[in-house]
Amino acid sequence: MDLCQMTALELGKKIQAKEISVAEATKAALDTIEQRDSEYNCYITVCKEEALKRAEEVQKGIDEGKLTSPLAGVPAAVKDNLCVKGMNTSCASKMLDGFKPIYTSKAVQNLMDAGMVLLGKTNMDEFAMGSTSETSKFGAVKNPWDSNRVPGGSSGGSAAAVSAEEAFYTLGSDTGGSIRQPASYCGITGLKPTYGTVSRYGLIAYASSLDQIGPLGKNVEDVAEVYKAIAGHDPKDSTSVKQAAPQFTLKDNVKGLRIGIPLDFIGEGTEPDVKAKIYEAAKILEGMGATIEEFHMSELKYAIPAYYIIACAEASSNLSRYDGIKYGYCADKYDDLTDLYFQSRTQGFGTEVKRRIMIGAFVLSSGYYDAYYKKALQVKALMKKAYDNAFAKYDVLLTPTAPTTAPEIGKSLSDPLKMYLSDICTVSVNLAGLPGLVVPCGFDSQGLPIGLQLIGNAFAEETLLNTGYAFQCNTSFHKQRPNFKTGKEA
Amino acid sequence: MKITDEMIDYIGVLARMKITGEEREASKAELSKIIDYMDVLNELDTDGIEAMSHAFPVKNVFREDVIKPSVDREEIILNAANKKDGCFKVPKAVE
Amino acid sequence: MDFETVMGLEVHVELSTKTKIFCSCTTEFGGDPNTHVCEICSGMPGVLPVLNEQVVEFAIRTGVATNCEITRYNKFDRKNYFYPDLPKAYQTSQLYLPICQNGHIDIEVNGVKKSIRIKEIHMEEDAGKLIHDPWDDCTLVDYNRCGVPLLEIVSEPDFSSGEEVIAYLTKLKAILQYIDVSDCKMEQGSLRADVNLSVRPVGSTELGTRTEMKNINSFKAIARAIEGERARQIEVIQEGKKVIQETRRWDDNKGASYAMRSKENAHDYRYFPEPDLVPIEISEEWIERVKNSLPELPEAKKARYIAEFGLPEYDVDIITSSKDLVKIFERACAVCENAKEVSNWIMGEVLRMASETNTLPEDITFDAANLGKLILLVKGGVVNRNTAKEVFEKMFTDNVEPEQNINEHNLKMVNDDSVVLEVVKKVIDENPNSITQWKDGNDKVEKFLMGQCMKLLKGKANPAIVTKVLLEELQKI
Numbered sequence A: 001m002d003l004c005q006m007t008a009l010e011l012g013k014k015i016q017a018k019e020i021s022v023a024e025a026t027k028a029a030l031d032t033i034e035q036r037d038s039e040y041n042c043y044i045t046v047c048k049e050e051a052l053k054r055a056e057e058v059q060k061g062i063d064e065g066k067l068t069s070p071l072a073g074v075p076a077a078v079k080d081n082l083c084v085k086g087m088n089t090s091c092a093s094k095m096l097d098g099f100k101p102i103y104t105s106k107a108v109q110n111l112m113d114a115g116m117v118l119l120g121k122t123n124m125d126e127f128a129m130g131s132t133s134e135t136s137k138f139g140a141v142k143n144p145w146d147s148n149r150v151p152g153g154s155s156g157g158s159a160a161a162v163s164a165e166e167a168f169y170t171l172g173s174d175t176g177g178s179i180r181q182p183a184s185y186c187g188i189t190g191l192k193p194t195y196g197t198v199s200r201y202g203l204i205a206y207a208s209s210l211d212q213i214g215p216l217g218k219n220v221e222d223v224a225e226v227y228k229a230i231a232g233h234d235p236k237d238s239t240s241v242k243q244a245a246p247q248f249t250l251k252d253n254v255k256g257l258r259i260g261i262p263l264d265f266i267g268e269g270t271e272p273d274v275k276a277k278i279y280e281a282a283k284i285l286e287g288m289g290a291t292i293e294e295f296h297m298s299e300l301k302y303a304i305p306a307y308y309i310i311a312c313a314e315a316s317s318n319l320s321r322y323d324g325i326k327y328g329y330c331a332d333k334y335d336d337l338t339d340l341y342f343q344s345r346t347q348g349f350g351t352e353v354k355r356r357i358m359i360g361a362f363v364l365s366s367g368y369y370d371a372y373y374k375k376a377l378q379v380k381a382l383m384k385k386a387y388d389n390a391f392a393k394y395d396v397l398l399t400p401t402a403p404t405t406a407p408e409i410g411k412s413l414s415d416p417l418k419m420y421l422s423d424i425c426t427v428s429v430n431l432a433g434l435p436g437l438v439v440p441c442g443f444d445s446q447g448l449p450i451g452l453q454l455i456g457n458a459f460a461e462e463t464l465l466n467t468g469y470a471f472q473c474n475t476s477f478h479k480q481r482p483n484f485k486t487g488k489e490a
Numbered sequence B: 001m002k003i004t005d006e007m008i009d010y011i012g013v014l015a016r017m018k019i020t021g022e023e024r025e026a027s028k029a030e031l032s033k034i035i036d037y038m039d040v041l042n043e044l045d046t047d048g049i050e051a052m053s054h055a056f057p058v059k060n061v062f063r064e065d066v067i068k069p070s071v072d073r074e075e076i077i078l079n080a081a082n083k084k085d086g087c088f089k090v091p092k093a094v095e
Numbered sequence C: 001m002d003f004e005t006v007m008g009l010e011v012h013v014e015l016s017t018k019t020k021i022f023c024s025c026t027t028e029f030g031g032d033p034n035t036h037v038c039e040i041c042s043g044m045p046g047v048l049p050v051l052n053e054q055v056v057e058f059a060i061r062t063g064v065a066t067n068c069e070i071t072r073y074n075k076f077d078r079k080n081y082f083y084p085d086l087p088k089a090y091q092t093s094q095l096y097l098p099i100c101q102n103g104h105i106d107i108e109v110n111g112v113k114k115s116i117r118i119k120e121i122h123m124e125e126d127a128g129k130l131i132h133d134p135w136d137d138c139t140l141v142d143y144n145r146c147g148v149p150l151l152e153i154v155s156e157p158d159f160s161s162g163e164e165v166i167a168y169l170t171k172l173k174a175i176l177q178y179i180d181v182s183d184c185k186m187e188q189g190s191l192r193a194d195v196n197l198s199v200r201p202v203g204s205t206e207l208g209t210r211t212e213m214k215n216i217n218s219f220k221a222i223a224r225a226i227e228g229e230r231a232r233q234i235e236v237i238q239e240g241k242k243v244i245q246e247t248r249r250w251d252d253n254k255g256a257s258y259a260m261r262s263k264e265n266a267h268d269y270r271y272f273p274e275p276d277l278v279p280i281e282i283s284e285e286w287i288e289r290v291k292n293s294l295p296e297l298p299e300a301k302k303a304r305y306i307a308e309f310g311l312p313e314y315d316v317d318i319i320t321s322s323k324d325l326v327k328i329f330e331r332a333c334a335v336c337e338n339a340k341e342v343s344n345w346i347m348g349e350v351l352r353m354a355s356e357t358n359t360l361p362e363d364i365t366f367d368a369a370n371l372g373k374l375i376l377l378v379k380g381g382v383v384n385r386n387t388a389k390e391v392f393e394k395m396f397t398d399n400v401e402p403e404q405n406i407n408e409h410n411l412k413m414v415n416d417d418s419v420v421l422e423v424v425k426k427v428i429d430e431n432p433n434s435i436t437q438w439k440d441g442n443d444k445v446e447k448f449l450m451g452q453c454m455k456l457l458k459g460k461a462n463p464a465i466v467t468k469v470l471l472e473e474l475q476k477i
């Protein structure tokens, strides 16, 4: 078996057992990147030299018994909106092209402490604003299952890299579905943890009240392990929840688990294949001892407008700091200070980012705040209440991750509103701050992966991961691999 | 709501971005459509509902008033396009 | 037509915390540009703020000391605008739920008492410093002050004269210094006042259009700026024109204000709740604890000094207006137990030396206990008053210990009658003309002879003894 086909934990075990060296694993991963990334474009930056050097360091730590994590020595990559000291961190934007952070984000540091070998930074939608990973300054990411299709977004590079075996696991960020939807499109497993569980320190903000970092991997076991490594209270993030780092062992048992299917998640736009596979998955879980019940969550129709109002408002403020002065793109020519701002920002941001900044500035502007922003925060409260009611009855909610499978490249950006509407299954989870897990649950008629979304109550990651784990113990969708088109081999 | 030229200009000033040329007409149309869609919230009666900024009731997160070393100045200005004498350099700021 | 002035004040006070409001950088004044800066206060991508608890404590303290209600549940908001001194392009401040509301400070001007209402006090962060570089004709940006905690104290438009404004600021400054929340050094910008001013015909109840004058940095400049702006607005109205609502900068050198360029500035700050910070809930216990820990405030102290020590109101007013003068007063009193005498020394020598050496009360360095000792030395007849004043000058400039200084320079008062007698005899012998005049009944000569004696005694003699001996000797002639 090709080394890169292994899961992170399988590899970690062999590294601890000295059957595979960290350098060997790192070289294998770098080779795969070399072969495949010219086709899929998962990476913005590959740090070959650093990774090889780091591999030696980690090997030493393992040999000396200092690095004992099951993830020690496993090569991985992180989304390009996570700051890593001295390493280009661009958010896939011309605005931050060449930007070198002077500190490392907490989540990445946690993985470093566990012995991660960082391969590089993955491609994404510019500033994480998008659902297709096409808005990157560094070109669109391609879906390993079909190079004519998008991998989803905004963590498209992180999802495609796992799917294309160019990293054993990755970190992404999820503001409105940006881990879950690409995981679904790429046939892998992804977790968006409860808001406040993983420190956001060092995550370049899109929408502060919704952003959350999470892992993407080949299966639930990998994702759970990475989650355990990155979760935990961080005094540098005021919204980080004070709780002990998670410790649990996955259990293949869903007996008595109450699962609810909110019917509003499966609307008119849902493709029949997607709907069918979601219900089949529910049947499988039922067969394993869970109870399944359908219910209504009528508030869902307000989730998308509320989400876009809040996300754009926060983004318009968060992205104001990019002005050409302290870091990032600075226009060559300008008349004066004001013009410096205008030129740098107009030239530095892409169309979608500008659009969201404009929406955000509008909904916060004098006279509109109450009608839009305040109203959206009230809807957020309603959404939270709707979920509270649901979790009074159910342990886990089961839904599609997206109404469709991966669309073709170039088909989505022309109609932004339509693209926003495709986030129907994911955004409400961010509004309510809840955890969401996506596991592969089948393929459509064209062979494209379909992901099952499991939504948990706040801080119920263990229940969620157990459910996903049990599902994977009884299915093999997560074991299927694309037929790779390699840039070099093809 | 129809987004007018004045509104685009006003928002552009607030956001320090210039929307011109072809992009401008497209922007106006897109923004109008998106804002119209957002107006669906108006059908919802939210009277008496507390606006929720944070999904969880975390409060009183403080830091102790203890000095920690600052960052080396070279790092602070490392990424700046224009700098001079340890400072960021900008065109004359008139008050 | 007679006009009256209506003014409100927004005072920004830099808090004397050790660290900045949202990061652990020092707040120390000065330092090379951008050396008190980290990734957080320079607004690097991905950073998050964590609130300094001391800022909340200081805000509550200030609210209690200015009779405010403390907002039990309060939040931070973002105020969005672009300017190079604001690296995140938003100032983290409080709009919707400020920490203190509805307070007041009572002032007295020319014997008339007045209560100035405080609308609110909110917490926020300071901006950086812009330095004009004349060589490149550009601006250099230094973030050292960026993120230093501020309180913005907003009054209602209750002022009608410059004197009231000054009285309020003096009182406010004293309170803030008493409760140790700020050093209030105007020259370092730790106390800055913005004045909102409008005029209206006397009798009118409608407010005129107001202008705002920003960051005036001394009491004197504030008084001049108010006079100047009032005159300008009246002139505008009398010319039949309209006052424009705008921000103006007072140029104290030119004695005139000018409008600040507001091009591209829509003044639409798009405030919204700061998502990176969580709400602050202040318990009743917290407020009680702060109340109980507050020191005696200026008003109470003033009343006590008058009642307890019988000091003149004028003197007490001046002493209690400065925490540093109060410190000197109380420490000296503790040593000599003579409040009246200490008060006299402060009103006299201390303030004279301070003015001569251009020293602000907060920069006075001598150990006030030594002033107490000096007073005891005078009272005990060890030195006479004039010598004591000389000793005090040394104390003020070099913080010398009085007794040691007196011994070192042999300044002890001569109380030995035989030494005095010898000198008196010598003076009488050497001034026969004066003696003749005295015999002719010219009493004034006594003063001259007295002076001659003191001169020979190098000023150290007890004047009462010299007078006594001189008169005795003259009688003998």
Ligand SMILES: [Mg+2]
Pocket: C093, C124, C152
């Ligand atoms: Mg302010």
Ligand SMILES: [Zn+2]
Pocket: B070, C020, C023, C024, C025, C036, C037, C038, C039, C040, C041, C042, C147
């Ligand atoms: Zn700092």
